[in-house]
Amino acid sequence: MKITQTKTKGLSHSFKIVVSVEEFSTETAKRLGSIASQAKLPGFRPGKAPLNVIEQKYGQAVRSETAEHFIQQGIQKALEDNKLRSATNPKVDVTTFENNKDFEFTVDAEVLPEIKPIDFSKIEIQKLTAEVTDKEINDALNRLALSRRETEVVNEKRKTQKGDIIVIDFVGSMNGKEFRGGKGSDYYLELGSNTFIPGFEEQLTGINVPGKATVNVTFPKNYHAKEMAGKDAVFDVTIKELRKIKNPEINDDFAKAFGKDSLDALKELVKEELTKEYDKVSNIHLKRALLDALEEKSDFEAPVTLVDMEFNAIWKQFEEAKKQGTIDEEEKNTPEEKLKKDYKAIAERRVKLGLLLAEIANENNITLSQKDVSNALATEARRYPGQEKKVLEFYSKNQRALEALKAPLFEEKVIAFITDKVKLNLKKLSVEELYAYDPDQKKTKKTK
Secondary structure (H helix, E strand, C coil): EEEEEEEEEECEEEEEEEHHHHHHHHHHHHHHHHHHCCCCCCCCCCCCCHHHHHHHHHHHHHHHHHHHHHHHHHHHHHHHCCCCCCCCCCCEEEEEECCCCCCCEEEEEEECCCCCCHHHHHHHEEEEEECCCCHHHHHHHHHHHHHEEEECCCCCCEEECCCCCCEEEEEEEEEEEEEEEEEEEEEEEEEEEEECCCCCCCCCCCEEEEEEEEEEEEECCCCCCCCCCCCEEEEEEEEEEEEECCCCCCCHHHHHCCCCCCHHHHHHHHHHHHHHHHHHHHHHHHHHHHHHHHHHHEEECCCHHHHHHHHHHHHHHHHHHHHCCCCHHHHHCCHHHHHHHHHHHHHHHHHHHHHHHHHHHHCCCCCCCHEEEEHHHHHHHHHHCCCCHHHHHHHCHHHEEEEEHHHHHHHHHHHHHHHHCCEEEEEEEHHHHHCCCCCCCCCCCCCC
């Protein structure tokens, strides 16, 4: 086998590979001989059929197998001899494949770039933090109290007002005909909550209880049920009962509803949960800052084929979202050419960071242990109470799904390794500042 490098441009490498007719014939004969020793053909004892009969029956298929063998061998040798790693499957073009002639083909391969080691100790990153204050703990307790609030009957005879809870029966109709989903009974409605269609609650304010009302509304043009969007409807409403909200007292008894012996113990639990939540947001910002710093160090070229594949995947998701009407106003008002340019930049960033993280993992022997994977599977299974066994069986039989589960886990492990090596500068912010923090307002939302 003779390998000649014919062209090199950036990450693109081309080779011409020639397998002599003698080498090709020898390999073909060896493969035919292996078949002949086991072949069972009519009129011959097993393994005793003449070679010319074997060749007549299997010759063309074996020649194709031999060609594939030399193609794979040639690609591997061309890359190994030149210390290259292919980014994707190389393109092969067979130029000569005839009897009694050398077998010739060309290989066009885009290879992975050379990635130089990074001195992590020279990277400085700002880590944003927020402390849990007493006010935030009290606000959280008030939210818990709202979730546990009850209602009680208002015995005084008066008209309904904003903030009241009314118990109603209602029947909706369009053009005199009831429509599906427009009927309910014993429904608890808080006036002013904007739970119903715009205008519905306002027309039930100022009415004696018990009482009746006719409510005329127009469904919003963007209403989820398209057959009702923008159309007029009439609701016949019976107000059966007037109730008011009774907020629970935040004390030791309140704490017991959450499994704690005292209010102080509940406050401590709330503080722990808020701390976890703030740490999660802090780590999101930290990861973004770290990836930005790594991207600046990524002074290598991204393989075009990988960038194109990533861009195509992103654009496909965008087009699906566009069909479903879930893209935001900013995207709707952005020219397609500009969107494609932005998404191409995202694709290139993802590819470069993916290659860099993979190289860092390889250099530092970072791998996922079986314990890591088992813990991830257990966490995933717990998301589906009562179906844990089915979840585990699904991943045991679906390798692609398992790899998709492992990918972010592996990335987080590499990120954690790098974070331990870089210099972190702590900066304390308020909770509002932490959540609102934007490292670069000039970048579009999607690029961020």
